[in-house]
Amino acid sequence: MSDFTLDKVARNISEWLRGEGPMHEIVISSRIRLARNVAGRRFLSRADADEREHIAEVAATAVRKAPRLSGYMQIDVAALDELHRRLLVERRLISRQHAEASGARRVAFAVDETSAVMINEEDHLRIQVIRSGFRLDEAWDEINRIDDELEDQLEFAFHPQYGYLTACPTNVGTGLRVSVMLHLPALRLTSELDKVVEAAKELRLAIRGLYGEGSDATGDFFQISNQITLGRSESEIIDDFRDQVIPRIVDFERAARQALIDRRAIALDDKIFRAIGALKTARLMSSNEALQCLSHVRMGLHTGRLQSIDLTTLNELLLHTQPAHLQVLSEGRSLNGQERSELRAAMIRRRLGVSEN
Amino acid sequence: MSDFTLDKVARNISEWLRGEGPMHEIVISSRIRLARNVAGRRFLSRADADEREHIAEVAATAVRKAPRLSGYMQIDVAALDELHRRLLVERRLISRQHAEASGARRVAFAVDETSAVMINEEDHLRIQVIRSGFRLDEAWDEINRIDDELEDQLEFAFHPQYGYLTACPTNVGTGLRVSVMLHLPALRLTSELDKVVEAAKELRLAIRGLYGEGSDATGDFFQISNQITLGRSESEIIDDFRDQVIPRIVDFERAARQALIDRRAIALDDKIFRAIGALKTARLMSSNEALQCLSHVRMGLHTGRLQSIDLTTLNELLLHTQPAHLQVLSEGRSLNGQERSELRAAMIRRRLGVSEN
Numbered sequence: 001m002s003d004f005t006l007d008k009v010a011r012n013i014s015e016w017l018r019g020e021g022p023m024h025e026i027v028i029s030s031r032i033r034l035a036r037n038v039a040g041r042r043f044l045s046r047a048d049a050d051e052r053e054h055i056a057e058v059a060a061t062a063v064r065k066a067p068r069l070s071g072y073m074q075i076d077v078a079a080l081d082e083l084h085r086r087l088l089v090e091r092r093l094i095s096r097q098h099a100e101a102s103g104a105r106r107v108a109f110a111v112d113e114t115s116a117v118m119i120n121e122e123d124h125l126r127i128q129v130i131r132s133g134f135r136l137d138e139a140w141d142e143i144n145r146i147d148d149e150l151e152d153q154l155e156f157a158f159h160p161q162y163g164y165l166t167a168c169p170t171n172v173g174t175g176l177r178v179s180v181m182l183h184l185p186a187l188r189l190t191s192e193l194d195k196v197v198e199a200a201k202e203l204r205l206a207i208r209g210l211y212g213e214g215s216d217a218t219g220d221f222f223q224i225s226n227q228i229t230l231g232r233s234e235s236e237i238i239d240d241f242r243d244q245v246i247p248r249i250v251d252f253e254r255a256a257r258q259a260l261i262d263r264r265a266i267a268l269d270d271k272i273f274r275a276i277g278a279l280k281t282a283r284l285m286s287s288n289e290a291l292q293c294l295s296h297v298r299m300g301l302h303t304g305r306l307q308s309i310d311l312t313t314l315n316e317l318l319l320h321t322q323p324a325h326l327q328v329l330s331e332g333r334s335l336n337g338q339e340r341s342e343l344r345a346a347m348i349r350r351r352l353g354v355s356e357n
Numbered sequence: 358m359s360d361f362t363l364d365k366v367a368r369n370i371s372e373w374l375r376g377e378g379p380m381h382e383i384v385i386s387s388r389i390r391l392a393r394n395v396a397g398r399r400f401l402s403r404a405d406a407d408e409r410e411h412i413a414e415v416a417a418t419a420v421r422k423a424p425r426l427s428g429y430m431q432i433d434v435a436a437l438d439e440l441h442r443r444l445l446v447e448r449r450l451i452s453r454q455h456a457e458a459s460g461a462r463r464v465a466f467a468v469d470e471t472s473a474v475m476i477n478e479e480d481h482l483r484i485q486v487i488r489s490g491f492r493l494d495e496a497w498d499e500i501n502r503i504d505d506e507l508e509d510q511l512e513f514a515f516h517p518q519y520g521y522l523t524a525c526p527t528n529v530g531t532g533l534r535v536s537v538m539l540h541l542p543a544l545r546l547t548s549e550l551d552k553v554v555e556a557a558k559e560l561r562l563a564i565r566g567l568y569g570e571g572s573d574a575t576g577d578f579f580q581i582s583n584q585i586t587l588g589r590s591e592s593e594i595i596d597d598f599r600d601q602v603i604p605r606i607v608d609f610e611r612a613a614r615q616a617l618i619d620r621r622a623i624a625l626d627d628k629i630f631r632a633i634g635a636l637k638t639a640r641l642m643s644s645n646e647a648l649q650c651l652s653h654v655r656m657g658l659h660t661g662r663l664q665s666i667d668l669t670t671l672n673e674l675l676l677h678t679q680p681a682h683l684q685v686l687s688e689g690r691s692l693n694g695q696e697r698s699e700l701r702a703a704m705i706r707r708r709l710g711v712s713e714n
Contacts, residue, residue, distance in 0.1 A: 266640050266699055267641060270640035270641040273638040274638050276638060277637060277639070278634055280634060281630040282631055283624070283626040
């Protein structure tokens with residue numbers, strides 16, 4: 001697949017940013033991934049270049065043969081330039097680690113981006129299914145089917161006592177990670193986020209920013225994931241997220257939003273309207289500032305304080321103002337920070353229908 | 358005079374903020390003041406309450422009898438509440454020290470606020486004449502006439518060798534202080550302001566903020582004054598300001614503005630349009646932020662980058678968003694910080710013609 005095709009992909013909105021599904025005013029997306037390794041092959045940390053290449057071929061062939069996956073786009077990540085690798089990270093089709101690694105590695109994904117298989121990330125295969133809104137069951141059903149079809153093509157490393165074997169011990173067992181992306185602007189504004197973080201720690205959950213490990217929680221977007229898979233069944237983990245963890249945080253954020261409306265409406269509106277003001281007037285804007293402003297505008301839309309922007313435009317901007325998307329969509333090449341800030345601000349004003357001066 | 362009359366005064370724009378006169382795009386106002394003391398009376402630092410009261414009466418009578426000053430409003434500063442004393446400070450009709458002092462003290466000022474006489478500030482009389490723009494000669498001519506007329510009514514403390522005697526030695530001689538208020542946003546943005554401050558120090562000039570001693574240079578407004586009067590004639594001091602000091606700084610600011618336009622137009626526009634964006638959208642705004650935003654908008658107007666606001670509205674907002682003006686003009690009473698921020702933001706949006714969401 002050529003970069004040109006990827007450039008077309010960049011224009012679409014990612015599944016995870018559609019802003020649909022249950023509780024979508026707070027739950028951005030529900031993601032499940034499975035870690036799998038081909039039986040009889042070394043883990044990648046111990047594989048040489050040839051074996052790595054061979055595993056990539058074997059896995060890619062399995063993806064092509066699996067009926068549900070046969071229409072997937074397959075991309076040779078190792079052959080992409082840095083800009084397009086980062087583009088895939090921003091779309092959450094590959095991890096940052098996968099983008100920055102070296103050696104044979106690929107990604108295959110459904111055209112609608114609801115599912116993807118990373119080949120030769122930490123494990124031989126990392127299967128993910130993502131849905132906008134709070135739809136873990138749907139994601140779970142789909143990933144099970146994909147897993148079954150791939151298992152028809154490949155024998156996975158499995159131990160009768162421990163379960164699926166993975167490169168990192170934390171994934172051994174089910175190889176399952178459940179990640180729910182939440183938008184928690186009110187909890188941040190009311191300084192109650194620490195309570196969520198504390199509670200998550202006690203439940204042995206990980207809280208990360210928009211782009212996984214090592215990324216900040218910019219713009220009030222938080223990814224909550226399970227950390228341990230060993231000794232718990234898939235359904236225990238998912239039930240826990242669906243019935244306990246996420247509904248509690250969602251209720252907490254809802255209460256915080258209501259408290260802001262009831263008791264600090266002016267301060268709330270100040271954040272929301274300043275954000276739209278900055279987006280409409282800035283001539284230079286960093287991606288972090290854009291994300292923060294768009295976060296406040298999103299809160300404005302979902303609390304009914306703001307009507308002057310539609311959700312689709314907002315979601316598009318959340319993605320298209322990210323550095324790689326911005327560069328691919330504007331000039332199609334790498335730009336320096338100043339150029340990016342200028343083009344980002346211009347793109348935002350254009351999309352918001354601002355007539356210049 | 359009642360507070361009600363002062364409340365009407367508050368609605369007008371001060372002379373110094375008219376935005377007229379030579380070099381008004383950079384020189385906000387030209388001010389000259391003379392320090393005078395009644396001969397045969399103690400300086401105020403040594404006067405008891407009775408003598409202080411007596412001096413106030415004598416000076417007030419002289420003001421009433423002087424033909425040019427006979428129509429002045431006379432206000433008993435000691436009888437004013439704090440809010441209205443601060444109102445006079447914001448209009449630069451009295452000093453902060455005069456507002457915060459205790460004991461008998463007054464102010465008399467022309468209805469158009471181009472001249473004022475503080476009675477019992479540091480000296481028995483402090484005469485000031487102020488003009489918008491760069492008009493030192495005009496101010497000097499007028500203050501000379503006022504000084505002469507007052508001297509017809511009062512004998513001033515004068516020493517044949519030292520000149521006019523004043524409470525503080527730095528004013529002995531001419532008792533003259535020349536203060537020019539400058540708007541230097543480009544020098545601040547280009548970080549060249551330090552050079553101006555250094556040069557001013559070498560020339561033994563004082564640089565202060567908008568409201569004199571102890572105030573910050575908020576919103577890029579700077580007051581430049583002579584520090585020493587002894588040993589120099591009035592005309593030497595004024596010639597120096599008119600022909601050397603101020604034209605040089607004005608040229609420096611002009612060059613900085615042109616450099617921004619030529620080489621950093623986007624960054625310049627970013628400041629200007631973000632400022633107008635914040636003014637139009639904020640729901641809470643401190644006086645410092647308002648001043649900073651209005652400063653950038655003023656630069657936008659005078660560099661031709663922005664046309665969507667008129668200078669009169671801008672100048673009114675510069676004054677009316679100050680804390681005392683805001684409180685007098687909105688509720689007519691003291692408000693807490695949160696209330697002020699809210700009313701200030703609402704006033705600004707209203708004056709800028711923003712239709713509420």
